[in-house]
Structure formats: C-alpha cells, structure tokens
Amino acid sequence: MNLAAKAREDLLTALAAVLPADALLTDPESLRPYECDGLSALRGMPLCVALPDTADAVAAVLATCHRFGVAVVPRGAGTGLSGGARPTAGAVLLSMARLRDMGEIDLANRTIRVGPGVRNLAISEKTRPHGFYYAPDPSSQIACSIGGNLAENSGGVHCLKYGLTTHNVLAAEMLDAHGQRLEIGSLAPDSPGYNLLSLLIGSEGLLGVVTSCQLRLLPVPEQTVLLMAAFAEVARAADAVSAIIAAGIIPAGLEMMDRLAIAAAEDFVHVGYPRAAAAILLCELDGDAQEIAGDQERVETILREHGVTDLRLARDEATRLALWKGRKAAFPAVGRLAPDYYCMDGTIPRARLAEVLERIAELSREYGLQVANVFHAGDGNLHPLILYDANQEGQQERAERLGAEILALCVQVGGTITGEHGVGVEKLDSMCVQFTSEELAQLHRIKAAFDPEGRLNPGKAVPSLHRCAELGAMHVHGGALPFPELERF
C-alpha cells in the first residue's frame, strides 16, 4: 500500500468510527449520485461521502478532517445551480441531508428551529395550520433544503415584499472548519459584536457549516390575488413595473416572462398564457380584502396606461396556482425546447431591462443560440436561459461564452453577476469582472479569518487573484475583451 492509499484508509477508518454504520459512502457506485449538483455540466468524484445525522456527528467529521488535513465540501439537497456543491478531488463530501429535525413552532417568538436538511417547502407546510409560513420560496422549494438556502441566500418570487433568506433567519448554529460550535445571531432583534449572521448567509459553505437555524415566520395573508398582464412590447411591460413601484405599491410578487419563455411554459402546463404577447407580467397582491381591492384598482389603471393587451385576474386559489405553475416550471419547460440549457442569474436595475434584453437578443443571434428570459421584475433578477446541444461540437463552450458576456453586460449596466444562484465554480471568472484584486483579496482574508487552513469548500465562490490575472491576459490576447472600459486585473 502506498502512502496516499494508506492515508486514505486511515481517514476512512477514522470517519467510520464517528459515523453510524450506513453513513459513510466510499465505493464508486454509491458516490456517483454526488458527483454534481443542479449544474450537471460540472462533475467530479469526492474522496467519500459522509452522511451524519446529528450536529455532534458533523462536528466529529469536521474535527477528523481537520486532523487529517483534508478538505470538506458541504452539500444540502444538491439543487444548486452554480456548482457550489460540486465535489473537489481528494475532499470529503459532507451531506447535511440527514439533519432533518424540525422543532415545535414557537408562536410567542414567531419562529421555528430547523435542521439544515429540512426542505424549504416542508417548513410552510408544517406552520400553515398555525396561520404562519416561511417567506423565501425559491422555485426549487419542493426539493431544496434550508441549509442550502442559507449558503446561497436564496430568494424566490416574493422577495421584493418579504425579503431574501438573510431577512428571514434570526439565528444559526455553526461549526467552523475545526468542528468548533458557534452561536450566531439570536431571537433578540440584534446581538452583541459584529453582524456575523449576514456574513454567514450567502457564504456558499466557505465560512462555516450550519447545523441548525431559527427562521422567522410570517402570518399567512388573509387573501391573495394574481393579475396576469400581456404586452406587445417588452419595454412597455418593464415601464409598467417601474410605474407600479413608483406609485408606492409593493406587490407580493412581480414576475415577467418573454415570448420564448411564455411559449415553452404554455406548451408545458397549458394554463392559457397568451402566446402572441412579447411579455407577460404576473403581479400578486396580498393582504385583507379591502387592502387588495385598493391596490388592485391602481395596478390595473397603471397596466392599462402602459398598453396592456390582455389582463386576467385570478381570484380563486386554483387559477392563481395554475398561473404561477407556468412561471415556477419555466426552467424545465424551456429545458424541453433543446437538449440542454444553461441558466444564467444576473441582476440589473429594472430601468435598464428593455435595453439589456435587446442586447441579449443581439448576442443570441451572434452566437447562434436561442435565449429565453424569465425575470423577477420586482427585484431586477434576470434569468436568461441559453438553449444548446452539448452533443454538437463546440456548442457548450459557445453557451458558456455567451453566458459570460451576458453577466458582463449585467455588471456594465450597474448590476451583478449573480442574484440568487451563487458563484460556486461556475461564475468564478465573472467574479473577476465584478471585483478588483483588492476587493477579492479582502474576501480571501475574511475566509481566512473563519477558516485559516482554507479547508471548507476550497476553490469556490471567490477566484484566486492568479486566475483573474490569467483570465485578463487571455481576454486581451484573444482580442475579445467585451467591455474595454471596464477595469481589468
């Protein structure tokens, strides 16, 4: 047995000693399901998969890995879209899926304590009978876990009014890379010291491993109505969105789909979306009956002023959910149009939407790849879905290049390269477009403060300065620098 094989055997023996019998996967067959997350284009095989079912067992796994100097890649439900949970060669994949404990609902504090493996939707299902729900609702909510939501600071279709994950978590119990336990946040409105909870949420598993969290619960609104409005021009729809918000109305949800997305969704769910429209808006209002009536009248007036061509109102639950279904299923629906699709996740100032969509259409023609767009119009989060066929020589690479150009465009108009899917492995290069080397170095120093040996999810979320320097050089030599006015390093 060579030295490396011996070290691996010793590590596996040590991990087996701190885990239940069925909680350590080592043979290639059982590792296979873990080789990628929701971004299936990026794959890798882990050294092994650990499936602890208690916080103590997680701490023991981390302490063991620390002792052996082995890296750890935390994983939730594996629904992430940026490769954040893609295994790293030689690293232990730490699945949090078995930490599924849900505490009793704490009505007096309007909160519930849940383990990181609990599915997002399960929380609202449990609390709804008491009149409460958990607000962030990413479209993967049937499957995605709350630990992953914290890692990515997940959003959903209701963030404009009810906030992101970061606005809806009160406290978290976290383990550092050594397996040491830290309580971050509390049920009080604030905690002494630095606001570490905000730093932890959205840190993509690089700063700590969350073993339990306290979530804020909201009372279920008395009533909810959904308006669907069709427009003959994207610009009209975008202007209508700005006008609604400028009028002082904060809808519970405000979503937009373009022509290709509408057609794909309609083919998939058959809910009667108008195929002829250039864009449709879904506008959800919630509150008590009178409150909704007032807002609804004002929203309808604004939509008419902006030339709405078809306006429908879903008052009953069945129609409302049907209209939402098309939107929530937009990704798989678009996925049926081509063998593969690549989902982008930029955020832009709403006012620049029409211009950005026009530029995306130009890029789409240039690259010869179709792009469908779904847009969280309320918060400016744009998901262009690039259609391609990985079996066609060069198409995947073209799709990735087109995607990077779209993200650079988002930064250029004052937005960001990721609104909710995270950087993971996928957008490391685009991080070089958004941040200077000094900013990236600051992010690396924050990481080192939490994890001095750099063993939690190494190589994700923040690119090395070396990588950015090489990328900059490559772009310049290739003559393909998309925005020469942007600073490069």
Next chain:
Amino acid sequence: MDCSAALREQLREACAKGQKLEIRGSGSKTFYGRPVRADGIVDVHEHIGILAYEPSELFLTARAGTPLREIDAALAERGQMLPFEPPRFGAQASIGGTVACGFSGPRRPYAGAVKDHILGVRILNGLGEDLHFGGTVLKNVAGYDVARLMAGSLGSLALILEVTVKVLPRPTLERTLVQECSADQALQKLRRWMMRSTPISASAHYQDTLYLRLSGQEHRVRNFAEQSGGEILDDDRGARFWEDLREQGLDFFCGDAPLWRLSLPAAAPQQPADFGASLWEWGGQQRWLRAVPDPLALRHWAQSQGGHATLFRATPGAAVEIFQELPPPLFALHQRLKAAFDPKGILNPGRLYAGL
C-alpha cells in the same frame, strides 16, 4: 463634496506609520461605545452628497457624511422613507454614523433593521484600500455580504465612504392609538396581535400607557382602532411622541443617570421591577432602563432570556463594560475578522471591545 481621495491618503499614511485613528462624522453619537484611544481623528463630516436616488428602483446612494435630514427630505419629496426610521441624536447626524452604530428606530420590528436595508457600501479598510461591496440592486450574492457586516461594526473594520440603502413608500396614513394598561398587559396584547397581520408600525409602553402607531390604508387603521379600543391622538401629537421616543427626548431619558438598553426575544416577560425605571418599545423587544442599581444582575437576566444588555449612555469612568461580553471562541473570531480588515489595528481601536 467628495473627500474620498484625502481620506484614503490619510488612512494609507496612518497605516504606514501605525497611527491609530478615531473616525468622526458629525459627532452626534460619540456617546455610544467604549472610549477610543487614538493618535488622531479622521473626519468624514464633509464627505457629503446624495449620489443617486431612483424612486422606482427603491434605492438611494449617499456619501457617509450626508445628514439624515437631507436624505429624509429627498425621500419625502417622492413619498418615500428610510424603512428603519433611524434615530439621529443630533441635527447633523449622518447616514454613515447610523450604519456604523447599527441604529434603527420605532419601525424596526415591523419593517426591519438598518442591516436589512443596506444594499451596498464603498469602504476604506485599515490599509486605506478603496473597496466596493454589494450594489444598488435588491438581490446580489456575489461575494460575502460585507455591506451588511458594516452595520453595527462601529468603524472598527473599515471607514464607510458611501452607503446604498433600500427605501420604501411612505404609508399613506399614520395614526397613534393610546390605551391605558400596565406594562405586562401591554406585552400580552402585543403578543396576541403578532399572531396576525395588523397595521401596527410602532409600539411602546410608557407611564402606564400603551402607544400604537397604525399605518396604511384608512379602513384598516380605522377597523383596527375600533376593534381594539383606546383613544386616537391628534396627528401632530402622535407624530411628536414617536419622534421624542426615537430621539430620546421624553422625560424618561432626561438627566445624567446611565441609560441601559435591553434587546430581547419577543417572548421575554416584563423584567423585575427592582431592576430600575423602564419603558419599552419594539413590542417589548427593546427596553430602556434608568437608575439601574445592579447592572450585572440586569445583564445576567437579559442573557438568561436569550437577549443582551448594553450600557447605551454611560457616565464618564463607568466601571462596567459597555457591550455584553462574547464567548471566547466568538471573540477570537471577531479578532481575526478585525485583523482581516484592519491588520495594523488603526481604526477606532477599542470602541466596540478592548482588543478590537
């Protein structure tokens, strides 16, 4: 006026010389936190100006020294507001100081804290490096959330140059409802109202009176007031009460006795009467106490309830720590984080904790 170049130079020079600096805005909140032992002052109060305000995009960007009153006026003109309703504690109080102190006002439990509304920052770290984090959009997960980390960091990590905040529409109508009841009864009532959606946008209990501010559409406000009973104050008096509460202008806050602040979970009971005279707001989650005979007992009680106690306004030379002590592993992390931003320890040393 853009002072960023001069501020950057001052920090770089101080970093090179290892000279410690106290960050100073308008000086309205110098009372807050531990005393800083510095070799000099870095003055941000002339670094002012609203750089961008897009009402339909719901954000505003301002230089750190910009007075809150200027921001409030710009927002009011377009029917909007800072949702966290920050206290000023001085006519020139700035947005930068507000973020650094992490102060939020009466609307906090109902609309969120200052940290919840920060979208982006431009900062100078302790090396004098000019850094941007976050942006102007509501959703942004590129890089760690350094912008929100600035809330309440008391200038010990970085000097804030610019802040972008999320803004919201101002409610069309606000009324103040008062009901006579004990502090304990008032807590029970608020707990019941928390179980459903109500028009409550602020709450306080003071001198055997429960004050509720109701915001939103008229019928909602009226229905709630009719169902719950009590007296509606005339608008001026109502607005003045919330301003006096926010600015600590009520009689309760007068005089030189130290002022303690408790931050507690919603379910925490009324604290023992012998802890000192008190008033509460934020549905009982923020409580103020004067003439506290036994600060350590108060602190112990707050901690046992899952909260913490801060000596908000101390008398000079106070023998108690201002902020509640952190568990050692958490404090060690604070020290490493401080070093990650300010390796020479030149920014506001000791303002938050000794050793930070």
